[in-house]
Amino acid sequence: MITAELAKAAKPGDSPIDTLYGLVAEDMRATDRVIHERMASAVALIPDLSAHLIDSGGKRLRPLLTLAAATAFGASGIDHVKLAAAVEFIHTATLLHDDVVDASALRRGKIAANVVWGNKPSILVGDFLFSRAFELMVETGNLGVLGILARASSVIAEGEVMQLKSANNLGTTEQDYLAVVTAKTAALFAASAEAGAAVAGAPPALVKSLHDYGHNLGIAFQLIDDALDYSGREKLMGKSVGDDFREAKVTLPVILAYQRATDEARRFWRRAIESGRQEESDLEAAIVYVEQTGAIRETHARAEAYAERAIRAVAKLPSPDIRNALIDIAEFCLRRGH
Amino acid sequence: MITAELAKAAKPGDSPIDTLYGLVAEDMRATDRVIHERMASAVALIPDLSAHLIDSGGKRLRPLLTLAAATAFGASGIDHVKLAAAVEFIHTATLLHDDVVDASALRRGKIAANVVWGNKPSILVGDFLFSRAFELMVETGNLGVLGILARASSVIAEGEVMQLKSANNLGTTEQDYLAVVTAKTAALFAASAEAGAAVAGAPPALVKSLHDYGHNLGIAFQLIDDALDYSGREKLMGKSVGDDFREAKVTLPVILAYQRATDEARRFWRRAIESGRQEESDLEAAIVYVEQTGAIRETHARAEAYAERAIRAVAKLPSPDIRNALIDIAEFCLRRGH
Numbered sequence: 001m002i003t004a005e006l007a008k009a010a011k012p013g014d015s016p017i018d019t020l021y022g023l024v025a026e027d028m029r030a031t032d033r034v035i036h037e038r039m040a041s042a043v044a045l046i047p048d049l050s051a052h053l054i055d056s057g058g059k060r061l062r063p064l065l066t067l068a069a070a071t072a073f074g075a076s077g078i079d080h081v082k083l084a085a086a087v088e089f090i091h092t093a094t095l096l097h098d099d100v101v102d103a104s105a106l107r108r109g110k111i112a113a114n115v116v117w118g119n120k121p122s123i124l125v126g127d128f129l130f131s132r133a134f135e136l137m138v139e140t141g142n143l144g145v146l147g148i149l150a151r152a153s154s155v156i157a158e159g160e161v162m163q164l165k166s167a168n169n170l171g172t173t174e175q176d177y178l179a180v181v182t183a184k185t186a187a188l189f190a191a192s193a194e195a196g197a198a199v200a201g202a203p204p205a206l207v208k209s210l211h212d213y214g215h216n217l218g219i220a221f222q223l224i225d226d227a228l229d230y231s232g233r234e235k236l237m238g239k240s241v242g243d244d245f246r247e248a249k250v251t252l253p254v255i256l257a258y259q260r261a262t263d264e265a266r267r268f269w270r271r272a273i274e275s276g277r278q279e280e281s282d283l284e285a286a287i288v289y290v291e292q293t294g295a296i297r298e299t300h301a302r303a304e305a306y307a308e309r310a311i312r313a314v315a316k317l318p319s320p321d322i323r324n325a326l327i328d329i330a331e332f333c334l335r336r337g338h
Numbered sequence: 339m340i341t342a343e344l345a346k347a348a349k350p351g352d353s354p355i356d357t358l359y360g361l362v363a364e365d366m367r368a369t370d371r372v373i374h375e376r377m378a379s380a381v382a383l384i385p386d387l388s389a390h391l392i393d394s395g396g397k398r399l400r401p402l403l404t405l406a407a408a409t410a411f412g413a414s415g416i417d418h419v420k421l422a423a424a425v426e427f428i429h430t431a432t433l434l435h436d437d438v439v440d441a442s443a444l445r446r447g448k449i450a451a452n453v454v455w456g457n458k459p460s461i462l463v464g465d466f467l468f469s470r471a472f473e474l475m476v477e478t479g480n481l482g483v484l485g486i487l488a489r490a491s492s493v494i495a496e497g498e499v500m501q502l503k504s505a506n507n508l509g510t511t512e513q514d515y516l517a518v519v520t521a522k523t524a525a526l527f528a529a530s531a532e533a534g535a536a537v538a539g540a541p542p543a544l545v546k547s548l549h550d551y552g553h554n555l556g557i558a559f560q561l562i563d564d565a566l567d568y569s570g571r572e573k574l575m576g577k578s579v580g581d582d583f584r585e586a587k588v589t590l591p592v593i594l595a596y597q598r599a600t601d602e603a604r605r606f607w608r609r610a611i612e613s614g615r616q617e618e619s620d621l622e623a624a625i626v627y628v629e630q631t632g633a634i635r636e637t638h639a640r641a642e643a644y645a646e647r648a649i650r651a652v653a654k655l656p657s658p659d660i661r662n663a664l665i666d667i668a669e670f671c672l673r674r675g676h
Contacts, residue, residue, distance in 0.1 A: 094465075123435055
């Protein structure tokens with residue numbers, strides 16, 4: 001959900017993501033080869049539908065974290081590359097299922113797979129990619145990383161189920177929201193970085209550091225993403241604004257704006273979010289309310305705190321190049337929102 | 339898809355499935371405990387929806403195969419029990435996704451989960467159970483069985499995607515049909531039995547025997563199941579007849595009947611299956627056509643050949659009790675159709 005916007009927000013060559021990409025360029029090309037080899041199937045619909053999403057310009061941020069973490073601890077061979085491909089397959093599978101669940105029309109600026117091929121193939125190809133991810137992990141022969149990613153996968157699914165409850169529900173608390181973000185976004189960021197360190201044989205304390213980096217970066221990213229959905233400026237960056245609002249998702253900007261709302265504004269939120277009856281001009285009004293109440297500023301402040309934790313987590317990473325690139329990515333994530 | 343019908347077809351205590359159940363009764367109770375412990379989640383919807391399907395009277399045939407195979411080779415401890423629970427989770431996940439894909443109204447005689455809770459939770463809880471299955475497998479620490487079941491899972495998904503193409507399509511060949519049945523049904527039967535033998539440390543030749551037993555039994559079961567869908571007698575056995583026909587699925591009885599059809603009958607099949615315009619009396623006509631052309635008899639004959647292969651596959655199994663029960667189950671499978 002995040003990588004596409006990042007890709008568009010960054011000018012080629014000048015983003016810290018590109019810098020990190022450069023540090024693991026050979027492994028990333030190998031990962032891309034594994035991804036394309038392993039999404040192959042005699043059933044043509046499987047690679048067709050998979051390629052539609054996998055080749056749609058996502059930044060491969062999660063496999064990038066896996067490769068970066070592995071490289072920081074001197075990984076060689078092919079296992080960390082297979083893991084990186086597995087992580088991208090898990091992510092792609094969740095996107096395919098997400099888009100069916102949300103009845104999304106667009107994904108990364110293209111018509112979503114569920115619209116092109118229908119819900120049935122999207123569900124089943126998601127299942128296929130998910131299974132392929134586990135096949136790749138089994139090939140590494142590393143039970144530790146299998147455990148990390150199996151656990152992350154069930155946490156992601158739990159987060160997605162949790163999120164269903166918060167739609168149309170202004171009773172959603174900050175705690176509920178953070179639990180969803182932690183599960184549906186941060187868990188895979190954390191597992192991607194952690195698994196890379198683990199497969200490269202990093203010491204346990206540093207494996208945990210990479211986990212913490214991914215976890216905090218994931219939350220910061222999602223917070224900024226949710227703020228951008230109410231940002232007027234965002235249209236400039238190629239992101240469609242108002243998706244969450246139109247789907248009546250209760251994200252942190254809404255939670256904070258509702259807490260601080262006047263009676264009139266509360267009536268507005270209840271109609272627009274709880275009853276789901278929205279009018280043409282509602283998005284503009286919502287943007288004004290989240291700005292006026294300081295909800296966007298506050299969401300950014302939270303994101304900043306998580307990004308700082310991410311930065312602190314990698315302070316002791318042995319490889320200075322990788323460490324600096326990871327730090328820059330955490331800072332870059334915040335700049336997206338300003 | 340099969341176990342519910344089997345459960346109803348068998349009088350309690352007199353089916354060979356019950357006999358096998360008796361031989362692994364303690365392990366099966368332990369499997370049930372693991373299943374219920376591991377479908378727990380702080381997100382209440384997950385155990386609620388899971389229990390709706392898991393406690394709906396399925397016969398646990400796949401975990402039964404895992405436990406039987408493991409017991410035949412003297413398994414002790416808890417690993418084969420965890421695997422059996424994992425196999426049931428994978429099966430349950432595929433049923434949840436199947437019912438969304440087919441827009442099913444009923445499952446095992448109860449209102450389907452997708453009708454009670456909607457498609458979204460069904461998709462996501464399926465993902466959760468699938469991930470939990472892998473967590474359980476990781477706990478066994480056995481990479482060999484992880485590989486067997488990861489591979490089976492991607493083959494199942496491939497089979498389900500393949501099956502989409504055969505709906506409304508009278509160009510479906512026997513070979514297409516067998517490829518679908520092998521992937522979507524036989525692969526998990528085969529992997530369930532194989533994984534049980536492998537985790538118990540059976541010699542490779544006998545691990546393969548168990549695989550072959552499950553594979554052939556799975557095909558035989560599915561063939562009989564597809565024949566029963568066109569059987570007038572079947573209403574007596576509590577099965578709803580005509581589901582495949584109404585969904586315009588091209589199963590072997592239809593393929594054979596269409597091959598042997600008169601011009602008039604061909605027009606009937608094209609209208610009912612290809613155009614999907616069905617009338618009230620069409621199911622009765624379809625039943626007459628599949629009977630008259632010998633398509634049902636022929637489907638049974640094929641099932642018999644697969645059941646015989648299943649029986650031959652376990653001829654060298656060391657445990658006579660388990661061996662005989664497995665043989666009886668293969669024979670029992672055919673009796674369902676007469």
